[in-house]
Amino acid sequence: MLDLYRPGTSPLHSLSPGPKILVMMAAGTALFLVESLPLVLGALLLTLALYRLAGLTLGDALVQLRPLAPIFVIFLALQYWLSGPVLAAFVVLRLAALILLASLVTLTTRASDMIDTITRALALLRPLGVNPAKVGLAISLALRFIPVLGQITTDVREAQKTRGLERSVIATALPVAIRTLKMADDIADAIEARGYDPRA
C-alpha cells in the first residue's frame, strides 16, 4: 500500500475513497457468486479496462500479481489435479481479478485519503471507546516506518556481517530492537513538537 499510489487525474483517482472501497468490496463479493469461466474472464477484462481508465498499463497490473506468483502456481497445480483444467483456470482467474481490483484502489488512492476514510468510518465505533484519530495516526506511522525498519535491519545485518555475526539471531535482533525503541522515542517527540494533540 505504501509505494503503491500513482498520482493521476483519472476518474478513478478523483472518486472519493469511501465509495471506491465499497464498490471494490461489493465487486469482490460478487466475484465469489459467479460460477462460470466466461463471466470471471469478463470480470478480469473489465478490471484491466479500469486499469487503462486509471492511466495504468498492463505491466502495472502484472506487477501487482507478481509477489503472489508462487501461490498462483500452487493453486493452479492443485486445482488442476483435483478438478481439472477448467476449474483450475476459473479459480486462478478469479483470484487474479480480486487482487487486481483491490490493488486498483490502492494505486489510485493516496494513503492519507484512505486513512481519512478509515478514520471517518471508525467514528461509528467511538461509543465503544475507539479514538479514530489515534487509529488513523497509527496506520500512517506503520506505513511510514515499515520500510525504515527494513532499512535498520539491513544496516544492522551488514554491520554484524563484517564481524562474522550474521548468523546470530540475537546479534541482529538486539541492536535492531534498541535502535527501534530509540526511534520510537524520537518519533513520539516529533509528533508532539508538531502540535499533535492526542485528546483532540
Add this chain to the structure above:
Amino acid sequence: MIEIETVRLAYGDRTVLHDISLSLTERRIGIIGANGSGKSSFARLLNGLVLPSSGSVRIDGLDTRAKGKEVRRKVGFVFQNPDNQIVFPTVAEDLAFGMKNLRLPKDEIARKTDAILARYDLSDLRDHPAHLLSGGQKQLLAISGVLVMDPAYLVLDEPTTLLDLRNTRRIAAALEALAQTVILATHDLDLLEGFDRVLVFDEGRIVADDTPAAALPFYVERMA
C-alpha cells in the same frame, strides 16, 4: 523574546543544566558545546518538549509549563535525524500533518503545501514516498513540515550532523533566508557565520555567551 529564568534541569537525580538565566532577543542564536554538554536539553526546554525541574521558560510571555500547546505553536523544532520526524508515508501528506493539527482548512493546506514545495525545489516529489528521499531532501522536508505551521521561532538540534557537505550547504542557505528567529545547536561552526550570538555549553553550564567572533575561538581553544 525568550526568557529563561534560573532554570535547572535534572533527569532523575542527575542535573544536566545548572542555574541558567538568559533572555534571547537576537534573530540568529547558535548553541555549541561538546557531546553531552546539554545542548539538546536546552533546545528542548524552548518548546516545552522538556520542562525545567525548577525555574521557568517563557516564550513571548507564555510559560512553557502552563501554555505548552501555544508554545509549541510558536516554536518549531527540527531534530537531528529527519527520518524520525517525517511521520507520513509521502511528502505532501507529511507536510499536511502539522497543518491538520492546527485545524487549517483544506484549501489553505493545499496552498501552503504548493508554496513550500516550490520554495525548496521539491515540487516533483509531492507524492514521493518519504523513505526514498535523499538525506538532504528529508531534512528539507522536515524543516518544511515545521515552517508551514508558521512558527515565530525555529529551534534546530544538529540538523546537519547526518548530512554531507553539499546538503549541509543547502540547509544553511535555507536557514539564512528565513524570516523567523533561528536557534541552532550545531557542531558545524561554519554554520554560525553571520549569527548574532553564540552560547557555549560545557557540562550543563553556559561558559561563554558572545558574538561568534569571540565565542567560536574561545570554544575551539577550550576543546583543544
